[in-house]
Amino acid sequence: MEVVNYDWLYLYLVFRCYLEKPGWKAFGNRWIVKFPEKYTVKKLPLMKLAGRDPTTGKRVVGGLGGGHKKKYRWVDNCRHGPKEGPPLVEKILAIQYDPCKSAKIALVASGDKVRYIIASSTMKAGDLITTSGHIPRIAIRPKEGDAHPLGALPVGTEICCIEKYVGEGGSIALSAGSRAILVRKVGDRCIIQLPSKQEISLKQECMATVGHVSNEDHNTKHIGSAQRLRWLGFRPRSGLWHRKDGRFGRKIRPLPPLKIVDNRKVDKIAELPMTIKVVC
16 A cells, blocks of 8 residues: 655645746745745745755755744845946835844835845944946945945955846845955956855956945854744754764865856757658
């Protein structure tokens, strides 16, 4: 007699209905969110995956599951400003807590447009922040919280929310307290040092936010109890010896070489030969 896992069957039937529709996006094996067609600051409902694969429904990560109910805030990581003329000025309306991120988020407004962005450490309600895409001949004097291209910033500036590819939005140094450093410029390329001490070369047109991400003491806060760890969405773990937890030492390895990030590669469609046989 074959035993059927009804939990997996239920997840498979649910996800099969939604994954094929546009708008759904899975965040690892934690949750899946459906985004509307237009940007909104309303809290979006999310479906928890509890460590299961969003396509197959099989259990992938055993340490995830449960936790309090959450709502997803749509954070806009694209801070693009005009390349000519005055910069874009936005006012910070509030600094809010986001249960889906370690960093705090800022609700900003400009004209009739309101959006969420990643908050830097010095942002507070009522401040004005600017975003400019202009690269001057001489480096500017940066102000924390403002967004500029890498080519406009002086060497040694602390930056966060950095674009990896031009126009795609920030994808580097987004977690709480993280930052990168602009170490040098070579031609039209800017070399930044990541928190892992690795250096990468980016285009000077890539946007970045001056300063470091808010909520710096996130990694120093004590969990306090096993119940709170379950409340945060983590299942109990084994107390046995773990090979890679760092307690028994770590091998010292040299830093990786400089990584050059260029345009995103597009896979070419292979040409298949075809012959047509015509029968009269």
